[in-house]
Amino acid sequence: MIKAVYTEKAPQAIGPYSQAIKAGDFLFLSGQIPVNPETNEVVENDIVVQTRQVMRNIQAILEKEGLTFENIVKTTIFVKDLSMFATVNEEYGKFLGDHRPARSTVEISRLPKDVLIEIEAIAYTGNR
Incomplete structure (x- = not known):
């Protein structure tokens, strides 16, 4: 079974895609950019x-x-700038605690709305 997932507590999609798709035992989250869902605006230009x-x-x-x-x-x-990697790593780690999922990090020349960062994720929904 495949279903789209939507919450008003995350930014609305800015194109023809879903916030996430649940497929079997996995949830595939689209890349999230730093848009505040309450204002629908990009937050401060600080990593x-x-x-x-x-x-x-x-x-x-x-x-x-x-x-x-x-x-x-x-x-x-x-x-947008891999020299920010240590700072990103520190903030990302605060949310994950001791959990360490597999990860890739890529420097890219430009992101939607000219933000500094975007993160996509895959979650396992089984064994709940």
Whole structure:
């Protein structure tokens, strides 16, 4: 079974895609950018503030499905400047605690709405 997942606690899609798709025992989260869902605006142009907002957006989507960061098995982080990696790593880690999913990090020249970071994730929904 495949179903689209939507929550008002995360930004609305800005194109023809879903916030997440549940397929079998997995939840595939679309890349989340640092948009505050209450204002529908990009947050401050600061990598710490933007990383925190992205992680809160991911958390909202996970919670919609009764999941936590512990369910994440893989993330991909896209950053505009890899020199920000240590800061991103620190903020990302605060949300994950001791959980360590597989991850890739890629520097990219431009992201939607000219943000500094985007993160996509895959979560395992089985064994709940």
